[in-house]
Amino acid sequence: MSLAFQPRSFLRPRTKEELSKHLKEFGEAAKIIAGGTGIYEIAHRGLLSDVEALIDISGLNLSYVKLEDDSLRIGAATTMSTLFASKDLTRSKALGGIIDALKAIQPLQVKNVATVGGSICTALPFFDLPVALLSLGARVRMGPGGTAKTLSDFIKGYFSVDLERGEFVEEVEIPIGKKNIASAFQKFALTHDDWALINCGVSVSLDENMQIMDSVIIFGGGVPEKPVRAKSVEQSLLGLRADDESKIKQAFEGEVSKDLEPISDIRSSAEYRGRLAKIIGRRTCVQAISRV
Amino acid sequence: MESTLLSVNGQKYNVSLEPSESLNHVIRERLGLIGTKRGCETGGCGSCTVIVDGKAIYSCMMYAMQAVGKQIITIEGLQGNNAELDVIQRSFMVAGGLQCGYCTPGFIMSAKALLDSNPDPQLGEIKDALVGNLCRCTGYTKIFDSILLAAKERQKSNK
Numbered sequence A: 001m002s003l004a005f006q007p008r009s010f011l012r013p014r015t016k017e018e019l020s021k022h023l024k025e026f027g028e029a030a031k032i033i034a035g036g037t038g039i040y041e042i043a044h045r046g047l048l049s050d051v052e053a054l055i056d057i058s059g060l061n062l063s064y065v066k067l068e069d070d071s072l073r074i075g076a077a078t079t080m081s082t083l084f085a086s087k088d089l090t091r092s093k094a095l096g097g098i099i100d101a102l103k104a105i106q107p108l109q110v111k112n113v114a115t116v117g118g119s120i121c122t123a124l125p126f127f128d129l130p131v132a133l134l135s136l137g138a139r140v141r142m143g144p145g146g147t148a149k150t151l152s153d154f155i156k157g158y159f160s161v162d163l164e165r166g167e168f169v170e171e172v173e174i175p176i177g178k179k180n181i182a183s184a185f186q187k188f189a190l191t192h193d194d195w196a197l198i199n200c201g202v203s204v205s206l207d208e209n210m211q212i213m214d215s216v217i218i219f220g221g222g223v224p225e226k227p228v229r230a231k232s233v234e235q236s237l238l239g240l241r242a243d244d245e246s247k248i249k250q251a252f253e254g255e256v257s258k259d260l261e262p263i264s265d266i267r268s269s270a271e272y273r274g275r276l277a278k279i280i281g282r283r284t285c286v287q288a289i290s291r292v
Numbered sequence B: 001m002e003s004t005l006l007s008v009n010g011q012k013y014n015v016s017l018e019p020s021e022s023l024n025h026v027i028r029e030r031l032g033l034i035g036t037k038r039g040c041e042t043g044g045c046g047s048c049t050v051i052v053d054g055k056a057i058y059s060c061m062m063y064a065m066q067a068v069g070k071q072i073i074t075i076e077g078l079q080g081n082n083a084e085l086d087v088i089q090r091s092f093m094v095a096g097g098l099q100c101g102y103c104t105p106g107f108i109m110s111a112k113a114l115l116d117s118n119p120d121p122q123l124g125e126i127k128d129a130l131v132g133n134l135c136r137c138t139g140y141t142k143i144f145d146s147i148l149l150a151a152k153e154r155q156k157s158n159k
Helices: A016-029 A037-044 A080-085 A087-091 A093-104 A116-122 A129-135 A231-237 A245-259 A270-291 B023-030 B087-095 B104-117 B123-129 B141-158
Strands: A009-011 A030-033 A053-056 A065-067 A071-075 A139-143 A148-150 A155-157 A168-175 A181-188 A198-206 A213-221 B002-008 B011-017 B049-052 B055-058 B071-073
Touching: A016 A030, A016 A053, A016 A139, A016 A168, A037 A116, A065 A087, A071 A116, A080 A093, A080 A116, A087 A093, A093 A129, A093 A168, A093 A181, A093 A198, A093 A270, A116 A129, A116 A168, A129 A181, A129 A198, A129 A213, A181 A270, A198 A270, A213 A231, A213 A270, A231 A245, A245 A270, B011 B023, B023 B049, B049 B104, B055 B104, B087 B104, B087 B141, B104 B123, B104 B141, B123 B141
Parallel strands: A009 A053, A030 A053, B002 B071
Antiparallel strands: A065 A071, A071 A168, A139 A148, A139 A168, A181 A198, A198 A213, B002 B011, B049 B055, B049 B071
16 A cells, blocks of 8 residues: 555545535545556555545446447446446447457456446556547546547546546447447457557448448557557548458558557567557458458 | 445454555455455455455455445355365365465455356366466466366255
8 A cells, every 4th residue: 555645535425416526626636436446556656645535436326338229328337347248249240349358358356346437537548448449439428417528539648538627427438320330459468468569449331232441440559648540541441342451451551650659668669569550450450341 | 534344254344444445455454364365466466366246356456445335255254164165275275276375365266256157167268267366386277177176066066
């Protein structure tokens, strides 16, 4: 236990209004705790010395998965294990990338407590679930007002998200209404339970003849600040035949370096990450296409 | 400090908790249940694994406050009324699933959570359930054997 981290109160609001009141009152001096795995790691490194209150949101009924005609809604306090066990994930091929990402998140002891809301609010660029969600154009609904914005706008950078004082994440919404759409997610890590060196989420839709790629969204993680959208790669993929693997390969080989600047760290050099990004990106894209 | 009740191994304990106190700290230092180990304290080694509401969790990464109102089971909770060992513990002995023993309570709790929800796991499912537990002695093979044996023994005794 870090001595620099000595919050005075542990609050358990019973309503969203009560939660918002606490957040307004404490501002930066309060941290929401859902699963607590992330906050524990950050506290352990002595980075939360200004925090006076922890606010536990487990009593707010924010653990749910709801499948609707054109979207899947996931409550912020839903654990990775609960989401993974949900049959709703298998009811739309658009959601394949979410299943992939949940499989990649290890170990079980973390998956059993870590939450969907925690994963996006920690906003680390090498997390898996946010990248899969971003490639599906997920939106974040904030409480208590119920306004929504894209996850892409919501994540600002390391530990930083776009929330006003008093606001909190209530749910994540994944659009699944589009026809002929599927997704995939892949990760490259040094061990089975390590962070990603590079990860990639792709959603792709094909035209009505199931031949031509008519929309593609690609996000990559393991890069600086926040997951990046590979717009140049997307542009060169649009209009290609879905079975033209050599052109798909060319798109990744030629364009990835325009879209992302990999980092060097203890796990890998930037150069190696750059090479991985081309390979993992292409494989993820081909896998997504194969699922449409 | 907040005075509250924690339910551990079916018994209620009245404890005063600091907001930032880990469940691991409370179990070991306040309740004296030192079968649950403390290893890396950053959610990597698994020696602190306990079961909360039926699921394996890292007790080093959960604040004790989060476990209030939940059913916590530690390795001590596995023994029978006459202090006899649980079938999973016996299987680890019989199949040689331990050497130094420091990681063993964590492995056994992960194994119990798995077998309680999946009584007849395949080897791959056992490996998946144990990704979060490290053993530096055994090379894991005999731990897998122990859990396969425990699954068989539990099914026999349920018949």
